[in-house]
Amino acid sequence: MGFCTSLCKGYLNTINTIQAVIAIVIIVFSALLLANVSGDAASADGYGLPTWWGWVPLSFGVILLVLSILACMCVKEGNICLIFTFGILQLFFGAIILIAGSLILTFVTSYMKTIAFSPITSLSFGISPGVLSLQQHLSDYTLGLNTGCCYNYSTPSSLLSVCPSINPIGPCVLERNAYQSGIGSGHTDITSNSAKFCNKVGMSLCGDSLRSMWLQSLYSETKSSLLPSGIAFVVFGSLLLFAFIGTCVVGCKHKNEGTTGSYGSGV
Helix, strand or coil, X not given: CCHHHHHHHHHHHHHHHHHHHHHHHHHHHHHHHHHCCCCCCCCCCCCCCCCHHHHHHHHHHHHHHHXXXXXXXXXXXXCHHHHHHHHHHHHHXXXXXXXXXXXXXXXXXXXXXHHHHCCHHHCCCCCCCCHHHHHHHHHXXXXXXXHHHHCCCCCHHHCCXXXXXXXXXXXXXXXXXXXXXXXXXHHHHHCCCCCHHHHHHCHHHCCHHHHHHHHHHHHXXXXXXXXXXXXXXXXXXXXXXXXXXXXXXXXXXXXHHHHHCCCCCCC
């Protein structure tokens, strides 16, 4: 076995170990989120989030852990078919994680920032739609969060209207469902025992004249919590893609050794 193959195997074992540790951390964090330490059964950890915010990373963590175990077995046994199969899985999940991290960074550094610092009278019609109109939908959702945290959502006068097609004056919403979803999340949090999310953003910033400041505070909270996650996703996804290259090198080396008759029963 050549130096290059040994080096790639060592690199893959290191990546697999890191991946297993990250998977365990994700599983523990997701379990705590689903345990709902705030005692509010309607939200995840009292932040007004739907429970799938806990189940999705939990499933992802379990998949990563299983892949790490399989990877160690593949590299150790030297099975060419398993090595290349795992390489394809590395490519697939590495690309997904990298794309997810890029979307998180775009979500935080671009969309949320644009919404927070745009004139309140231009929301949501006056900002660019974004990819698949996500920026405008996000604007409607955050305006809904503001309404859910700061106003009596059952009072019609406190609700924002749908933007008219002619001479709209903001704030108004383009997508009623996104707005109502934001209201539901904010109201779920504010009616819980702790109201963690609404209190973090700032109940003192509630009011029509302070809505822009509330959105800027929301951006600051989101940035501090999601930006590190986005960076971590990009780094980890990139590592998996580099690991895919190493896996291919190991597989090709084993294949060549088997073809020349020098490949035995594996490592």
